[in-house]
Amino acid sequence: MNLPGRNINPHISVDCVIFGFSTNQLKVLLIKRAYTNSSGRLSNDHKLPGDFIAINEDLDLAASRTLKELTGLKDIYLQQFAFFGMPDRISKSMDIAWLNETSGHKIQRVVTAAYYSLINITDTNSDFAIKNNATWIDVKQVPDLAFDHATIISNGLAHLQLTLRNEPIGFELLPEKxxxxxxxxxxxxxxxxxxxxxxxxxxxxxxxxxxxxxxxxxxxxxxxxxxxxxxxxxxxxxxxxxxxxxx
Amino acid sequence: MNLPGRNINPHISVDCVIFGFSTNQLKVLLIKRAYTNSSGRLSNDHKLPGDFIAINEDLDLAASRTLKELTGLKDIYLQQFAFFGMPDRISKSMDIAWLNETSGHKIQRVVTAAYYSLINITDTNSDFAIKNNATWIDVKQVPDLAFDHATIISNGLAHLQLTLRNEPIGFELLPEKxxxxxxxxxxxxxxxxxxxxxxxxxxxxxxxxxxxxxxxxxxxxxxxxxxxxxxxxxxxxxxxxxxxxxx
DNA sequence: TTTAGTTAGCGTATTTTTTACGTTAACTTT
DNA sequence: AAAGTTAACGTAAAAAATACGCTAACTAAA
Incomplete structure (x- = not known):
């Protein structure tokens, strides 16, 4: 999690769309976000594992780092698939408030680089590693998400489908056996x-x-x-x- | 061109890889960059049409704007294909010097959003519009370029090839007839x-x-x-x- | 006016790939 | 021992990809 004053670049972030498959469902890994809503109560919603990049941090490495910090998953191949840079993509007031609070910066607009991966949920080591603020959610039943994260997920799924139609799922994404x-x-x-x-x-x-x-x-x-x-x-x-x- | 003090975001840029086809060659649109080299002389090399984005400017719009400002080309469909964020991607001293000079900022590292397009060079309106600091260069004979622009071009070509193998070239890229x-x-x-x-x-x-x-x-x-x-x-x-x- | 040169536009036979569909084999649980 | 379940294989028909040759329609040169 970001601490106020950390040496981050507050203009650029990374987000990871981790697809997971178990018996017969495709899921996506989300983490809980707590924030104070307009009526002063504590609310919850979900967001993708993601973070601002550090000053001079490589984007790919930032994605790996973030994923590990937030979910415990490591050594996962991450494929960049898009970037999102609409000025209004973080415009909801609760999102801005949350960003300012967690980053310790006055945030204007954030451009994010999106990565995806695909892992086997039932692989014990993966399963074991998921921290308890991260949960697998059925791709077909994604709830309301922070920012434009719903768009990022559907975009990521489209990329995964495109990849799968044109080459074997192989390369980095398949489990060992x-x-x-x-x-x-x-x-x-x-x-x-x-x-x-x-x-x-x-x-x-x-x-x-x-x-x-x-x-x-x-x-x-x-x-x-x-x-x-x-x-x-x-x-x-x-x-x-x-x-x-x-x- | 950037003027010192302009209201830019010095962390993020856009670059456009414009492929052009004429009779029997695939070319890419480059612009000349003049800089003062280490021995104090004025040197030339080429770079992709690209620029820093303005504060709160949409990335897609920034790409269109940049392309128009630098080459005169407008109403060109631009497809995003990658986001480059290696910390050392602008590290050559002459590149840093040039960035500082043209942007009016002390630049550390720039993450760039890369776009590509494909147009018909012989379409008179396109041909006519190219400003004289921009030139078409054979894709197979790209000279030494500024920054990591050679990488960006080959990456863009790979994306174009992938697209072409999997769907007709159609959508936004074909000329009218x-x-x-x-x-x-x-x-x-x-x-x-x-x-x-x-x-x-x-x-x-x-x-x-x-x-x-x-x-x-x-x-x-x-x-x-x-x-x-x-x-x-x-x-x-x-x-x-x-x-x-x-x- | 004729001839030469050039690219457009079509057709057919062969090979390869995709699709549709049924049956036996090997394991666990009851 | 029987019932239940998924693995593993094969074949025939349809569709798609490939290989290859010829005539048509235009301009330029003779």
Whole structure:
């Protein structure tokens, strides 16, 4: 959290849209914000994990730092996807008041760089690390948010969908091991559609960059599935070759 | 150009990467920068059209304003694509000196919002409008640039390529009328590849959103080609229907 | 006026990719 | 041992992408 007088640049901030998938829901990580409303009472709402950047702090590093400070999550790949610079984006009086209070600066307008990521909620280490002021909220049921954070989230989701349609979810975003079914469910959650499991499997198997591991699922009440991992090297080669264009 | 004492926000700037296509080259619009080098002589190099934003100025509007002020180009659609915030991105001493001189501020670090666009150089109105301190430079032969502008350009080109592979170049970027051959050449220049003209034509004709006009080319020493226009409404419908995923 | 040179515009056969759909295998729980 | 559940595979049909050659319509030069 910002302390008054900290050496920040009060014009620029970063915000992180962390998508998380568990069994069958796509969620987004939000933190609670407490503020004093116009009638003098203490109110609550949610905001994205984000913060002003420090003087001379790199934007990417500021995003990682912020995420760790506010949620405990670390070593998460963060992808910048947009920046927001409308002069009125923080104009609600309670937002301005909160900013002035928490930053120790007289705030006029803030330009924010938005980052997104995607993680597996049920990975114990991730789950464990979430501080208790941060919570996972179903993407389809995001409540009223501070600032323009609802816009930032829907924008981030659009970017994630676009990425997913045009290349495998792979690169930085996949967990170390995943079953084909889990991957399919992930696709279905993000694209908000249903896919044919046989055709999806064929597509995955044909792609050389999803590599089958020896490990199987354990303790499941059905035929256990093999785990796969995403091989970045193979993928990079494949990507170079397949530069067709589609529209 | 900035005048000392102008009411600017010295932490944030905008930069415009304007790609232009003429007969068979993809170019980028650069402006000359004069500065006094370490041995006291006047030197020249190039930079992207860009500027600090004014206090409380919208980023998108700042980009349009800057482009118009520096190059005369107006009513150009500008697409944001990245936000650059490495602390050392303006660290060359001559860059710092130039910034201090032109802005009238003591500059530490500048975060810049980058925009790109694509226009037809031979459109007389565009061509006419370019001020004489701005020049079109072949994308493949960009000289040494100020700041990290070379990085910004290659990043912008990558974004343009990505866009082009995943949807028609259409939306805001196409000129009002274009022949299929011109469109193909544009694709080839941007993607840096060759395409089969018959198959390309088939693809365009099958797409319902490229609409044939009655007007033909005139005065060309060969069979004149029909002009086409991009119909955004048809495209928006098409886009909604065709949300497959490929990888 | 004719000829040469140039790009526009079309068609078809082949290969590759996508889609649609059913059945057996391997595990846990009752 | 039986019931329940998801994994894993295959094939035929439709659609899309690719490869390739020829005629049409214009200007410029002879």
């Amino acid at each position: 995943i079953t084909i079914r889990e991957l399919q469910t992930l696709y279905e959650m993000i694209l908000d559609c249903t896919l044919d499991n046989r055709n999806f499997r064929k597509k995955i198997l044909k792609s050389t960059y999803m590599v089958q591991l020896e490990e199987k699922q354990r303790g499941v009440a059905h035929k256990p599935a093999y785990y796969y991992r995403f091989d970045r090297n193979i993928y990079e080669k494949y990507k170079k070759e397949s530069l067709g264009f589609n529209f | 274009i022949t299929i051959r011109e469109l193909q050449t544009l694709y080839e220049m941007i993607l840096d590849c060759t395409l089969d003209n018959r198959n390309f034509r088939k693809k365009i004709l099958k797409s319902t959103y490229m609409v044939q006009l009655e007007e033909k080319q005139r005065g060309v020493a060969h069979k004149p080609a029909y002009y086409y226009r991009f119909d955004r409404n048809i495209y928006e419908k098409y886009k909604k229907e065709s949300l497959g995923f490929n990888f």
